[in-house]
Amino acid sequence: MTTDVVNQAVAIDIHGLYAAYQRQVVLENIHLAFPAGKWTAIVGPNGAGKSTLFHVLTGSMKALEGSVNAFGEPIARHRRAGQIAYMAQREAIEWDFPVSVWDTVMGGRYGHMRKDALWRRLLPARWHHARHAEAVHEALMAVDMREHAARPIGALSGGQKKRVLLARALAQQASILLLDEPLAGVDPPSEQLILAVLRREREAGKTVIMVTHDMPGARRYVDHVVLINRFIRGTGAPDDMLSEAKLAELAVSSIEQTATDRQTRPAASYSPAQG
Numbered sequence: 341m342t343t344d345v346v347n348q349a350v351a352i353d354i355h356g357l358y359a360a361y362q363r364q365v366v367l368e369n370i371h372l373a374f375p376a377g378k379w380t381a382i383v384g385p386n387g388a389g390k391s392t393l394f395h396v397l398t399g400s401m402k403a404l405e406g407s408v409n410a411f412g413e414p415i416a417r418h419r420r421a422g423q424i425a426y427m428a429q430r431e432a433i434e435w436d437f438p439v440s441v442w443d444t445v446m447g448g449r450y451g452h453m454r455k456d457a458l459w460r461r462l463l464p465a466r467w468h469h470a471r472h473a474e475a476v477h478e479a480l481m482a483v484d485m486r487e488h489a490a491r492p493i494g495a496l497s498g499g500q501k502k503r504v505l506l507a508r509a510l511a512q513q514a515s516i517l518l519l520d521e522p523l524a525g526v527d528p529p530s531e532q533l534i535l536a537v538l539r540r541e542r543e544a545g546k547t548v549i550m551v552t553h554d555m556p557g558a559r560r561y562v563d564h565v566v567l568i569n570r571f572i573r574g575t576g577a578p579d580d581m582l583s584e585a586k587l588a589e590l591a592v593s594s595i596e597q598t599a600t601d602r603q604t605r606p607a608a609s610y611s612p613a614q615g
């Protein structure tokens with residue numbers, strides 16, 4: 341566990357993680373702890389491995405090496421229990437498909453529906469679905485999109501689409517929210533709304549972890565910051581991690597990393613033990 345969160349409850353604990361695409365290592369020797377019930381921002385340049393880290397946490401990508409625990413247990417257990425919600429940076433959603441806002445947000449409940457006891461599933465649909473419908477309703481209310489519930493998702497603006505994707509993650513009622521650039525490409529009112537929603541989630545005891553390039557926003561709202569560029573470059577309080585000096589160091593690490601990548605062969609025979 342990293343020293344700055346040693347006295348706090350930990351939601352996600354990562355040990356010695358390596359991740360690679362076609363054996364090109366993009367995350368190296370990651371040791372990281374995300375404090376529970378706090379709002380963490382992950383900050384790093386383009387290509388730093390931020391989304392890759394989320395892919396590993398959500399289980400869509402297998403780590404080369406290392407372990408990831410959530411609340412002291414293997415993270416897979418929490419994923420299966422629907423306790424980790426994820427909002428991707430680029431959604432694999434077919435926006436032109438004629439599906440409504442309501443049904444899209446209901447997608448956040450599928451993990452829970454699968455776990456429903458058989459007797460519950462045999463109830464008439466309106467009873468079976470009641471608590472799922474309630475969760476969808478609440479999530480749409482939270483992002484101020486309830487009145488758009490019946491609209492096809494293809495008819496929404498970019499900011500509204502982001503809100504719907506956030507609502508889908510909220511509807512899951514998970515204890516950990518992973519959000520990949522939730523503020524990218526949204527107008528100021530949507531940004532304010534999303535930030536207010538995330539603040540409420542944190543106040544409700546949820547662990548919020550978001551990738552962001554919005555430094556002023558992160559300085560104002562988050563509790564904890566992780567600087568990353570293939571390696572962890574720093575973790576700590578926003579005022580320390582987002583200082584001009586730290587961000588300059590991170591930018592230099594990016595230039596150095598690019599130069600090193602150009603000089604070295606693709607890591608076709610890479611082994612972390614050699615690294």
Ligand SMILES: Nc1ncnc2c1ncn2[C@@H]1O[C@H](COP(=O)(O)OP(=O)(O)OP(=O)(O)O)[C@@H](O)[C@H]1O
Pocket residue numbers: 361362366384385386387388389390391392393429
């Ligand atoms: N599917 C893929 N196949 C091969 N390489 C990939 C793939 N996805 C990402 N990469 C590479 O892995 C590295 C890390 O990418 P990642 O998307 O995790 O970075 P990021 O920090 O999220 O960047 P950004 O801020 O631009 O979204 C980059 O060099 C990228 O080119």
